[in-house]
Amino acid sequence: MTMDQLKRQAAARALEEVRDGMQLGLGTGSTAKHFVELLGERVAAGLKVIGVPTSEATRADAERCGVKLTTLDEIDHLDLTIDGADEIDPELNLIKGGGGALLREKIVAAASDRMIVIADDSKWVPTLGKFPLPIEVIPFGLGATRRAIEKAFAECGVSGQMAVRKAKGGDKDGHVFVTDGGHWIVDAQLGRITDPPGLAKALSAIPGVVEHGLFIGFASSAVLAGGGGIRVIERRKPKGDQE
Numbered sequence: 001m002t003m004d005q006l007k008r009q010a011a012a013r014a015l016e017e018v019r020d021g022m023q024l025g026l027g028t029g030s031t032a033k034h035f036v037e038l039l040g041e042r043v044a045a046g047l048k049v050i051g052v053p054t055s056e057a058t059r060a061d062a063e064r065c066g067v068k069l070t071t072l073d074e075i076d077h078l079d080l081t082i083d084g085a086d087e088i089d090p091e092l093n094l095i096k097g098g099g100g101a102l103l104r105e106k107i108v109a110a111a112s113d114r115m116i117v118i119a120d121d122s123k124w125v126p127t128l129g130k131f132p133l134p135i136e137v138i139p140f141g142l143g144a145t146r147r148a149i150e151k152a153f154a155e156c157g158v159s160g161q162m163a164v165r166k167a168k169g170g171d172k173d174g175h176v177f178v179t180d181g182g183h184w185i186v187d188a189q190l191g192r193i194t195d196p197p198g199l200a201k202a203l204s205a206i207p208g209v210v211e212h213g214l215f216i217g218f219a220s221s222a223v224l225a226g227g228g229g230i231r232v233i234e235r236r237k238p239k240g241d242q243e
């Protein structure tokens with residue numbers, strides 16, 4: 001089975017949790033895109049749901065698939081968010097933001113009663129950090145922000161190269177990647193993050209950091225699709241112990 005088929009399987013399993021009338025957070029990325037497409041098929045068959053997209057890309061996909069959309073200004077909570085991840089550890093701490101949507105993804109996840117993470121099982125890791133940690137920053141004063149990030153890394157016992165993300169593809173190739181919120185992303189190659197909650201807290205305290213890709217305490221469960229089938233891992237701690 002290809003990686004893409006595994007992603008679709010995980011998306012299909014998460015779709016079983018969707019009920020008529022739900023207000024849904026719609027994630028971003030190649031796995032979340034499968035979910036939106038499958039949701040669109042259910043909507044065409046009569047399912048009534050409304051979604052809040054976590055990126056302009058997901059907005060376009062949802063519109064194409066006929067999924068009705070709203071905003072967090074128009075509704076006061078979400079029942080369920082389904083989103084992908086770049087890494088998932090056994091505590092269901094996540095690294096997200098490989099596609100640059102971490103800020104809206106975290107706002108939507110925080111507004112949601114439950115979050116199901118969907119992924120192929122290559123995303124399951126014993127310790128976060130092999131995937132470069134995305135940190136969304138304000139371009140103004142970036143030098144100072146980078147120095148503050150380095151200090152936070154040292155205090156949390158990690159270190160590694162940082163690079164401002166470049167756009168890929170089309171005529172934007174080589175230019176700085178700009179998020180949907182108009183910010184930049186610094187990717188940090190940390191290798192091994194031994195204290196994800198501590199690092200999340202330290203990064204959140206830096207003024208030039210808009211958001212970071214550590215999602216601590218957000219995921220209620222993870223649906224992992226692999227060669228041997230689908231595994232559903234439930235979170236042990238209650239939602240609320242999040243950064």
Ligand SMILES: O=C[C@H](O)[C@H](O)[C@H](O)COP(=O)(O)O
Pocket residue numbers: 027028029030031032083084085086095096097098099100101102105
């Ligand atoms: O910013 C992007 C998101 O956090 C994605 O959910 C994450 O990068 C996983 O994407 P994919 O499903 O394409 O691996």
